[in-house]
Amino acid sequence: MTNSIEEVEGNDVLFIIGSNATEAHPIIGNKMKRAVQKGSKLIVIDPRKTELATMAKYHLRLKSGTDAALINGLMHIIIKENWQDADYIANRCTGYESLKENVANYPPEVVEEITGISKDMLYKTAKLYANTKKAGIFYTLGITEHTTGTDNVMNLANLGMLTGHIGFEHAGINPLRGQNNVQGACDMAALPNYFPGYKACDDKDNIEVFEKYWGVKLSDHKGLRIPEMLDGIVDGDVKAMYVMGEDPVLTDPDANHVRKAMSSLELLVVQNIFLTETAKLAHVILPATLYAEKDGTFTNTERRVQRVRKAVEPPKGVMLDWKMVAEIAKRLGYKGFDYNSEEEIFEEIRKTMPTYAGITYDRIDKDGLQWGCLTIDSPGSKFLHACEFVRGKGLMLPIEYLPPAELVDDEYPVLMNTGRMLYHYNVSTRISETLDAISPVERVEIHPEDAKIYDLNKDSIVRVTSRRGSVTANVKITKRVQPGTIYMTFHFHESPVNELTNSAYDPVTKTAEYKVTAVKLAKEA
Amino acid sequence: MVSITLNGQKMETSAEKSLLEIARENGIDIPTLCYNEKLKLFAGCRMCVVEITGRKNLAASCSTKPLEGMVIQTHSDKVLKSRREILDLLISNHPEGLFTQVKVGNNKFQEYAKEYEVLKGSYDGEKKNYEIDSANEAYIRDPNKCILCGQCVSTCDQIQISHTIDFLGKGFNTKIATAFDLPISTDNCRLCGQCVSVCPTGSLINKQLANIEPSKIKKVRTTCPFCGTGCNFDLNVVDGKVIGVTPLEEATVNGTSLCVKGRYHTDMISSKQRLTTPLIKKDGVFVEVSYDEAFEYIVNKIKEIKDKYGADSITGLSSARCKNEDNFIFQKLFRAGFGTNNVDHCART
Numbered sequence: 084m085t086n087s088i089e090e091v092e093g094n095d096v097l098f099i100i101g102s103n104a105t106e107a108h109p110i111i112g113n114k115m116k117r118a119v120q121k122g123s124k125l126i127v128i129d130p131r132k133t134e135l136a137t138m139a140k141y142h143l144r145l146k147s148g149t150d151a152a153l154i155n156g157l158m159h160i161i162i163k164e165n166w167q168d169a170d171y172i173a174n175r176c177t178g179y180e181s182l183k184e185n186v187a188n189y190p191p192e193v194v195e196e197i198t199g200i201s202k203d204m205l206y207k208t209a210k211l212y213a214n215t216k217k218a219g220i221f222y223t224l225g226i227t228e229h230t231t232g233t234d235n236v237m238n239l240a241n242l243g244m245l246t247g248h249i250g251f252e253h254a255g256i257n258p259l260r261g262q263n264n265v266q267g268a269c270d271m272a273a274l275p276n277y278f279p280g281y282k283a284c285d286d287k288d289n290i291e292v293f294e295k296y297w298g299v300k301l302s303d304h305k306g307l308r309i310p311e312m313l314d315g316i317v318d319g320d321v322k323a324m325y326v327m328g329e330d331p332v333l334t335d336p337d338a339n340h341v342r343k344a345m346s347s348l349e350l351l352v353v354q355n356i357f358l359t360e361t362a363k364l365a366h367v368i369l370p371a372t373l374y375a376e377k378d379g380t381f382t383n384t385e386r387r388v389q390r391v392r393k394a395v396e397p398p399k400g401v402m403l404d405w406k407m408v409a410e411i412a413k414r415l416g417y418k419g420f421d422y423n424s425e426e427e428i429f430e431e432i433r434k435t436m437p438t439y440a441g442i443t444y445d446r447i448d449k450d451g452l453q454w455g456c457l458t459i460d461s462p463g464s465k466f467l468h469a470c471e472f473v474r475g476k477g478l479m480l481p482i483e484y485l486p487p488a489e490l491v492d493d494e495y496p497v498l499m500n501t502g503r504m505l506y507h508y509n510v511s512t513r514i515s516e517t518l519d520a521i522s523p524v525e526r527v528e529i530h531p532e533d534a535k536i537y538d539l540n541k542d543s544i545v546r547v548t549s550r551r552g553s554v555t556a557n558v559k560i561t562k563r564v565q566p567g568t569i570y571m572t573f574h575f576h577e578s579p580v581n582e583l584t585n586s587a588y589d590p591v592t593k594t595a596e597y598k599v600t601a602v603k604l605a606k607e608a
Numbered sequence: 609m610v611s612i613t614l615n616g617q618k619m620e621t622s623a624e625k626s627l628l629e630i631a632r633e634n635g636i637d638i639p640t641l642c643y644n645e646k647l648k649l650f651a652g653c654r655m656c657v658v659e660i661t662g663r664k665n666l667a668a669s670c671s672t673k674p675l676e677g678m679v680i681q682t683h684s685d686k687v688l689k690s691r692r693e694i695l696d697l698l699i700s701n702h703p704e705g706l707f708t709q710v711k712v713g714n715n716k717f718q719e720y721a722k723e724y725e726v727l728k729g730s731y732d733g734e735k736k737n738y739e740i741d742s743a744n745e746a747y748i749r750d751p752n753k754c755i756l757c758g759q760c761v762s763t764c765d766q767i768q769i770s771h772t773i774d775f776l777g778k779g780f781n782t783k784i785a786t787a788f789d790l791p792i793s794t795d796n797c798r799l800c801g802q803c804v805s806v807c808p809t810g811s812l813i814n815k816q817l818a819n820i821e822p823s824k825i826k827k828v829r830t831t832c833p834f835c836g837t838g839c840n841f842d843l844n845v846v847d848g849k850v851i852g853v854t855p856l857e858e859a860t861v862n863g864t865s866l867c868v869k870g871r872y873h874t875d876m877i878s879s880k881q882r883l884t885t886p887l888i889k890k891d892g893v894f895v896e897v898s899y900d901e902a903f904e905y906i907v908n909k910i911k912e913i914k915d916k917y918g919a920d921s922i923t924g925l926s927s928a929r930c931k932n933e934d935n936f937i938f939q940k941l942f943r944a945g946f947g948t949n950n951v952d953h954c955a956r957t
Contacts, residue, residue, distance in 0.1 A: 088837065088861055109800065109867035110837045116769035260836030262954070264935070265928035271935040273926035273953040279936065284949050297944040302919065306942075306949030312923045321923050321950075322913045325906075327938055328927030329954055350909045357881050366909075367902050368894065370883035374833040375843055375850050375874070379931035381831045383838025383861065391931055394828035394843040395850055395877070398884045402899060404934045408941050410899075414907045417945040420937070428933040450860045451831075451838070505798060508834040508869050511929075515876040517816065518869065520745040521794060 085255035085467040086219060087385045087453065092118045093253045096211060096218040100128040100150065100239070101225020101598075105135055106505040108223075108259045108384075115221075124215075126208055128153065129225060130500060131528075131570060132563045141208050144565060147498055148229055148487035148599045149198040154238040155484060156194030157209040158186040158245055166213035168247025175471060176244045178479035185481030197484060213246045217253035224261060224502065228597040230488045232589040238482040249477070250468035260384035262509075267382030270436065270454070275306030280436035296435060297419055308593040309335065310586065316344040323350040327404065328371065332360035333510050336595035337551050337586035338579055354407060357514060360576065371404050372397045378425045380447070382454070386464070388442050389451030487599040488587030491567070495549065495601035497533070498568045501584060502598075507574035525578035526559035528570040529604075534560045537604050544608040547571070549600050552582030555607050569602070613679040627669035627680060628656050636682050639691065639720050641808050642757035643670045646863070647766055650758045654694050655720065659684045666690055692724050698755050700729025701736060709810045712817040712825065712844065713854055716808035717755060738783060743791040746799045746815060746872055751783045753811040760784060760803035760812060767865060772797045799868040805855050806864075816852035816872065817844065829856060832870045833929065837861060839870055850874045910946070919947040926953040 091097070091114040105112030112135065119125055119138050127139040128150070136142040145153055161167055162183055172179050191202035212218050220243055226235045236258075243249040243256050260266050272279040282289040285305050294301050307315055309331065315321035324345070335341045338360075345351060345364050353365040362368050376397040382388045397403070402410075405428060412420040422428050426444050433439050441456035441463070453463035467473070491498050503509075506522035513519050527545055529537075539545055539558050546555050547569070556571065556578040564570050571580045587596050610623045614634060621630050631638050641653035649671055657666035661679035666687060674680075681687060699706060699721060706718055707727065721727070738751035756775070761784060764772050772792075776785040786796050804812040827842040840859035844852045853871050855864035886902035887894040897905075913921055926938045935953070942951040 108835050108837050109798070109869075110839055110862045110865050113768060113865060117767075120766070120769065262836055262928035263831070263833050263838065264931060265836060265954075267932040268926060268928045268930065268935045268953050271932050271939060273928075273935045273939050273951055275949050275952050278943070279939070284943075293943070297940070299944050300947070301943055302947055302949050304949070306920075306951060307923060309925065309952045309954075312925075312950065312952065315923070320917075320921060322917050322921040323910060323923065325922075325924045327925065327934070328930045329925045331925065331954075334954060349913060350906070352906055356883065357879075358883060362883075365887075366889050367905055368883060368887040369899075369902060370885060373877050374931070375828075375830065375877050377931070379933045381833075381838060381931055383831075384836035385838070385861075387838055387861065388932070389831040389838055389840065390829070391833075392828050392830045394826075394830065394845050395848055398882055401884055404930065405937045407899075407903075408934070408937045410903055411906055411910075412941050412945045414903055415910065415945060417941070419940070419944060422937070425931075425933045428937055432932060432936050449858070506794065506868055508873075509929075512834075512869060512873055512876065514879045514881055515873045516879075517745050517872045517875055521799060521868065521872075 084257040084259070084385045085249060086253065086257055087465050088114065090219070090253050090466070091115060092121065094118060094123055094217050094219045095253070096124050096126065096215040098126045098212050098218060098220045099135060100220065100222045102221055102223035102259055103129065103131070103133045103135070103225075103502060104221070104223070104259060105133065107261065107503045109505065111259060124211060126212060130565060130568060140211070141204060143200045143204060143208060145198040145200055147500055147568070148231070148596075149484065150226060150229070150235045151231055151238050151482050152189060152194050152197040152484035153200060154235075154242050155186045155189035155482065156191060156198070156205050157212070158182070158242055159189045159194070160191065160206055160209040161213045161245060162186060164210070166210070167245050171247030172245065175250075176477040176479055181481050182241055182245070182479040185483070189484075212242075218246070218248050219254055219257055220248070221257045221259060223259045225598060227592070227594055229599065230587050230589050230596045231485050232594045233591040234482045234485070237480050240477070241479050241482065244477045244479055250466070250470070250472070252466060255466060255468070258384070263383070264381040266384060266386060267380070267388070270382055270439070271432065275308055278435075279432065280438060293435075299418070310588055310593045310595075313341060313344045316348055322348065324348055325352045325354070326361060327354040327408075330355070330359040330361045330510055332364070333576060333579060334573065334581060335586075336581055336584040336597060338582040339552055340586060354404065357511075359510070369407055370398070370401045372401055377403055380429065383451070386453045387451040388439065388447055388454065390444070390447055488596050489585050489599060489601045491601045495603050496567070497602050497604055499547065499549070499583065499600040499602045500568060500570045500598050501573055501580050501600070502570070504572045504574065507572065510574060510576065513574065513576070525556040525572060525575040527556045528559050528561050528564045530562060530564050530566045530568070531560050532566045533569075533604070534558070538606050543606055546605045546607040547583060547602050548605070549583035549585075549602045551585070554578045554580065554582055569604070610674050610676045610678070612674045612677070615680070615682055621674055623674060625673070627658055627667070627672045627674060630674065631669060631682055638669055638682050639716075639723075640670065641716060641720070641755060642759060644759055644762070644806060647759065647762040650762060653755070653757050655691055657687055657690050658682045659687050688724070692726050695721050695724055695726040696730055699726060700731035700733070702729065702755075703735070703752050706810075710819060710821050711810055711813065712820050712822050712852070713805060713814075714808050718809075734780070736783075741791045744793055744797070744799065746801060746868065747792070747804050748813045748815060748818065749792060750811050750813070753809050754784055755809055755811075756782055756784070757808060759806040759808070763802050763806050768798065768800050768802050770798055770800075773803070799872075800866065801868070801871045802865060814852060814871075816875070817854075820846060820851060827854070834869050834873070839866060841866055841870060843874065850877045914946065920950060922946050922948055923950040924952075926951060928954050
């Protein structure tokens with residue numbers, strides 16, 4: 084997030100696209116609802132009628148995967164009506180002319196045809212967003228989990244820059260990050276293209292810095308991204324995999340392909356708390372510890388580094404995760420793994436990453452600090468890009484609309500969208516007996532008209548089949564989804580939705596198109 | 609600014625603050641049952657009454673602003689008598705056992721009854737007799753123990769904004785209910801449990817924390833392990849086991865708000881499904897082994913693969929669920945140890 088969570092309630096307009104915050108980020112969702120109570124206006128762009136959509140001034144139920152066309156359409160109107168922030172563009176941005184040229188091809192009538200959103204609604208939305216100063220964009224995986232995910236994000240940045248809505252309190256671009264420490268894991272460079280702190284790992288100068296720091300020779304080229312690792316296994320280039328804390332068989336798209344690939348490794352080490360679907364394929368399983376059993380830090384979606392504290396002992400005999408990693412390193416004779424505590428590792432993090440340099444365990448004993456926090460007396464950064472963008476001039480890049488990789492056809496006529504729901508979190512909360520009892524089964528959201536077509540009632544079991552797999556689940560008949568579309572979560576291993584999803588990827592991030600899968604339905608019982 | 613005399617002490621104070629706020633700022637503890645600074649003023653319980661010289665009736669301090677020259681007594685005999693009377697009326701219409709009920713968290717009603725020595729209600733008469741709603745997995749609602757302070761209703765309306773509950777009925781028959789007076793369920797409630805945290809009586813009880821003696825609990829502040837919001841809360845530990853979660857007044861991100869997952873997930877920590885020993889698959893079956901054997905197996909295999917196919921044949925997946933320190937050392941093992949950048953995690957999914 085370029086802004087902070089506490090700023091949400093001060094936004095006059097919240098432009099919420101592809102984010103079901105009241106379920107996926109309930110506390111941020113509450114703040115959005117409170118903003119509405121205080122008089123803020125919501126623009127909600129989502130094919131589903133989410134709770135926030137019911138409170139919205141404008142709800143744009145676009146066709147799934149047409150986000151880029153929609154944003155281009157809004158920018159077309161903004162430029163045509165001269166609502167753009169000319170001073171901001173002149174002083175802080177570059178690339179305006181080519182952006183303008185591109186969006187010229189997206190007049191309202193074309194965009195209406197692609198997205199299903201009326202010209203009138205496009206006009207009203209553009210007017211409200213562009214002409215409100217405290218207007219923040221909020222997005223989640225509804226934007227990124229497409230083959231055009233990177234383009235979508237850049238296009239939102241275009242929209243924000245065009246209207247001068249980035250770099251202020253209550254105005255910015257705010258991805259609501261899905262996992263407790265996805266921000267931190269990226270900061271730490273659990274990524275194949277960066278060293279810690281987003282330093283490109285194929286850059287000579289960066290390599291030199293880290294070689295000096297760690298006292299070893301480092302690889303000179305980028306590593307593989309998850310889908311490339313899987314392809315690498317199939318191609319025979321990848322032989323070993325060490326998985327700490329993930330369950331790709333259940334969470335990655337096209338699960339059958341993933342399972343097949345991982346079964347053919349020469350060494351699969353899985354470090355996890357439970358016997359996950361992935362662990363079942365392992366050669367070696369190392370039992371892991373839960374957050375309540377260890378000290379450390381998480382970094383939240385607003386870049387706030389906060390303490391995690393040990394409350395209880397791990398199960399008897401179970402080693403801490405970092406100690407296992409260090410032990411493997413030491414047994415292989417690697418230097419630099421002689422840490423005595425989590426805090427010692429954090430001290431190394433501080434030294435290698437300037438944005439964390441001012442953060443210490445002492446300073447965040449009570450309240451966390453938001454990076455960039457360069458010095459020991461820095462208060463941290465509440466919002467980013469205040470005077471200029473981190474890269475200098477904000478680059479506007481023309482984005483073309485490309486349809487989703489998979490479209491509905493006669494054989495697979497229903498469009499499936501996937502995501503989270505309130506009562507569960509990914510694949511782990513089912514272990515909680517309380518949460519599992521609250522929500523024990525998958526319920527496919529299906530429109531009443533479709534329920535009629537497929538002869539389904541609230542007690543039915545439906546079979547959902549895609550080109551890659553087939554699963555069954557209970558149903559929930561609701562107008563939250565549009566006719567011809569269904570919605571499923573990925574929380575239930577009994578209804579493993581990722582056996583259905585498409586592993587078509589965004590070319591830059593290799594994020595899969597979880598949000599658009601063509602399926603067919605049949606009554607099972 | 610106005611000048612007032614508060615419990616004999618002259619002071620200058622803002623005319624915009626309530627007498628309750630002014631008293632609390634000056635270290636004077638006025639009891640309240642319905643007042644909550646995060647909520648709109650309800651002014652219903654009358655526990656916060658004070659005596660103002662020259663006025664016939666006691667005034668509710670939460671809804672009274674100071675006037676020039678006002679002389680206020682927060683604990684005069686008349687005030688104490690009134691508070692006792694209020695507690696007496698409430699206790700007379702309260703099930704037996706108020707003083708034996710244990711409750712983790714807000715238990716003000718019982719504390720005030722003890723402090724004001726109202727150990728028994730003196731009014732005989734009809735008592736409320738409602739069914740207890742315990743059908744959901746998260747919390748128990750006992751309307752008979754409700755004193756109608758309204759904090760749960762206001763919290764649901766103003767903090768959680770779900771409008772699940774409201775006052776139903778009139779007079780003696782008033783109670784807090786859902787639409788159509790149905791039991792709490794996922795059909796009408798998000799089970800966030802924020803009403804449970806503010807309830808000052810035993811009417812709303814978190815099932816995981818029911819019947820736990822508060823003094824046995826050790827609280828450990830930490831950060832929630834689910835979505836990216838980063839809420840803080842207290843883990844409640846009894847005898848080395850996490851039994852539940854209570855909110856934390858000073859949490860920066862979330863204040864006292866939590867969602868259903870943050871509040872009720874902790875039974876997974878002691879789940880019987882946890883893995884507790886290293887396992888190696890031998891002839892297709894997992895066999896328990898020592899850490900030493902597991903590490904030796906991994907290390908030998910890694911050496912063999914690295915020698916034969918090179919460092920880039922080794923890959924690693926870390927996790928956005930794991931803490932920074934674990935992610936850092938994991939990527940360091942791959943980069944500085946194995947010599948490859950083949951490390952990734954689920955940020956892209």
